[in-house]
C-alpha cells in the first residue's frame with residue numbers, strides 16, 4: 552500500500568491582506584454574544600449572588616469587546632489543528648483528525664478500508680448503533696462475535712471462529728472504557744489481512760500493555776459527545792491512525808475531498824476522491840468540526856488524567872464494598888497491563904447465588920433512587936436488523952454470553968462526578984438490594 556497524497560480540508564474565502572478583503576466569517580460574534588455564551592456555560596443555579604455577579608461580568612465583557620478583535624475563523628482553523636497535534640502527542644499516533652462526531656470519524660475509516668456490499672465486519676452486539684451504522688448503510692454484513700463474560704468486551708476466541716473469506720474488518724469496542732484484549736485481535740488481523748478499528752468512544756485516556764486505547768489498531772478513535780469522559784462542547788470525535796496509506800487522506804475524508812494540492816483551471820482547488828485500501832475511489836462527505844468544539848476538547852483534555860484517576864478511585868471503592876457480598880461480581884480492576892477509563896461501572900451478579908436476575912435487581916436499584924443503564928441493547932434485536940434480513944434468534948444463538956449477560960447478569964452504574972456521599976449510598980444500595988433478593992423479597 553503506497554503513501555497517498557495529502558488533501559487539504561479547509562475551505563476559506565479569506566484571501567489575506569487586501570484593500571477590500573473577503574472575510575472567512577460572514578458575521579462576527581460580538582460582546583453581547585460572548586455574554587450569552589458565558590450565561591449558557593455558567594447558568595443561574597438559583598444562588599442569590601448570581602444576578603449581581605453576572606452584571607459585573609457582562610459589564611466587563613462589554614468593555615473588553617470595545618478593545619478586542621473578533622474571532623475570524625470558526626471552523627477547521629488553528630484550534631482544530633492544535634487539537635490534532637495534542638491528540639497525536641497524547642495518543643502517540645502518527646495521524647489524528649478532529650471531526651464532528653465519532654460516527655463521522657468511523658465513516659472515514661470504513662471508507663478508506665473500502666467497505667462495501669457483501670463485506671463482513673466482526674463486532675460485538677453490545678455497543679451503540681453508531682459502530683455499525685456505516686457498514687450497514689453500505690450493505691455490508693455485520694457479524695456479531697460473542698463477549699467475554701468478565702469484561703463484556705469482544706471475545707477474541709469467538710472472533711477467530713467467525714472469520715470467513717469475506718471478513719474485512721474487526722471492530723472491538725472498549726466498552727465502558729475497559730480495554731479489549733487487543734493483541735490476539737491484531738494477530739488475527741495480520742494472519743487474515745484484516746483491518747482493525749478500535750471503537751474507543753468510552754476509552755479516551757485508557758491503555759493496554761503500555762499503548763493508549765485507540766492507537767493500537769489500524770484505526771481508532773473517540774467520541775466527545777456530552778456523556779463521555781470528556782467532551783467537545785457537546786459533540787466531537789477524534790480519528791487516529793499510524794497508517795501512511797490512510798492518515799494523509801483524513802483531511803479530504805473529513806471535508807468532501809477538497810484538494811488544495813491541485814487546482815482545476817481557473818478555480819481554487821480540485822476535488823479528489825479518497826483512495827481506499829484496494830485503490831478504488833470513494834466519495835467523501837462533510838464531517839468538519841468547529842474551532843469552539845476543538846477548544847472544548849483541548850480544555851477538558853488538560854484534566855483527562857485527573858478525571859480518570861478520580862473515576863478509578865470510585866471504581867475501587869465500589870469494588871471494595873461490593874466484593875464483601877456473595878453473588879455480586881465486581882468490576883475487573885486495572886492491572887499492570889490494562890488501564891481502564893472507568894467510564895461506566897460494570898456491575899455483574901450471579902443470578903443463582905442472588906436468587907434473581909439483573910432485571911429484578913435493576914428495578915430494586917431504581918426504587919432506591921439509583922440510575923442504572925445497561926449499555927447497550929444487543930444490536931441484532933433492533934427492528935432495522937430484521938428489516939434488513941437478519942435473523943435475530945439465529946444470531947442470538949451464536950452469542951450465548953451476550954444473551955445471558957445482557958438479560959440476566961449485568962448493568963452499569965455511574966461513577967463520576969458523584970459525591971462521596973452519593974457513591975457510598977450507591978454501593979450500600981446495591982448490597983441491600985442483593986440481600987433483599989436473597990431473602991426472597
Ligand SMILES: Cc1ncc(COP(=O)(O)O)c(C=O)c1O
Nearest residue numbers: 652653654679681752774775776
Ligand atoms: C460505543 C460507542 N460507539 C460510538 C459512539 C458514537 O459516538 P458519537 O456520538 O460521537 O458519534 C458512541 C456514542 O455514544 C458509543 O457509545
